[in-house]
Amino acid sequence: xxxLVVEDEKKLGQLVQRGLREEGYAADLAEQGExxxxxxxxxxxDAIVLDVMLPGLDGFEVCRRLRADGIWSPVLMLTARDAVDxxxxxxxxxxxxxxxxxxxxxxxxxxxxxLTRRAPVQRPSVMEVGELRLxxxxxxxxxxxxxxxxSAKEFSLLELFMRRPGIALSRGQLLDGAWDMAxxxxxxxxxxxxxxxxxxxxxxxxxxxxxxxxxVGYRLRADA
Ligand code: CA
Numbered sequence: 001x002x003x004l005v006v007e008d009e010k011k012l013g014q015l016v017q018r019g020l021r022e023e024g025y026a027a028d029l030a031e032q033g034e035x036x037x038x039x040x041x042x043x044x045x046d047a048i049v050l051d052v053m054l055p056g057l058d059g060f061e062v063c064r065r066l067r068a069d070g071i072w073s074p075v076l077m078l079t080a081r082d083a084v085d086x087x088x089x090x091x092x093x094x095x096x097x098x099x100x101x102x103x104x105x106x107x108x109x110x111x112x113x114x115l116t117r118r119a120p121v122q123r124p125s126v127m128e129v130g131e132l133r134l135x136x137x138x139x140x141x142x143x144x145x146x147x148x149x150x151s152a153k154e155f156s157l158l159e160l161f162m163r164r165p166g167i168a169l170s171r172g173q174l175l176d177g178a179w180d181m182a183x184x185x186x187x188x189x190x191x192x193x194x195x196x197x198x199x200x201x202x203x204x205x206x207x208x209x210x211x212x213x214x215x216v217g218y219r220l221r222a223d224a
Pocket of ligand 1: 008051052
C-alpha cells in the first residue's frame with residue numbers, strides 16, 4: 001500500500017508519514033498542492049491523505065484537479081474543523097471521506113483501511129458517449145469506426161467533456177481540467193480549442209455534438 005500524505009505543517013506531516021511507515025505502508029509526503037498533484041499524477045497511490053488548509057492550491061482544489069485528470073485514488077480529507085461546509089465541499093470536490101482535526105492516529109488508520117478495502121476503484125477504461133469513444137490509457141479516440149487525430153490538448157478537452165456528457169461546463173472548469181499552468185489561462189483559449197475539436201470530431205462527420213451554452217460555456221450532447 002502506498003499512501004501520499006499532503007500536509008504543510010511539517011511536524012504533523014512527518015508524524016503521519018512515520019506512523020504509516022510503522023504500520024507497513026509506503027508513505028510519501030508533499031507539503032504543497034502543486035507538488036501533490038505532480039506526485040499523484042506520477043504514482044498510482046492506494047490512498048491520499050489530503051489536508052484542506054494548504055498554501056496556494058487548497059485541498060479542495062487539489063482534489064478537484066485530480067478527479068478532473070482522471071486520478072481516482074481514494075482521498076481522505078483532513079478538515080481543520082468539524083464544519084459541515086468543509087465536509088460538503090470536500091465530498092463535492094471528489095473526496096471519499098473526511099477526518100476532522102485534531103484526530104487520533106488510530107482513527108486515521110481505521111479510515112485508511114476502510115478506504116483501501118473498498119472494491120478496487122473503478123478506473124474508467126474506454127469511455128463512450130454516443131458514437132464517440134475515448135481510451136485514456138492508450139490515448140486514442142474514435143467517432144464510430146474512424147480514429148480521431150487529436151493533439152494532447154484536444155484529447156484532454158474531449159476527455160473532460162466525455163466525463164460529463166449533457167452537462168454545461170464553464171470555460172473556467174474546462175481550463176482547470178485541461179490546463180495546468182495559470183499563464184495559459186487566456187480567456188479565449190478554450191474557445192479556440194473547442195473550435196479545433198469541432199473541426200475534428202464533428203465537422204467531417206456532419207455532426208454538432210459540442211453545443212455552445214450562452215453565458216456559461218460548452219456542453220457535449222449526451223447523444224453525441
Ligand atoms: Ca495545513
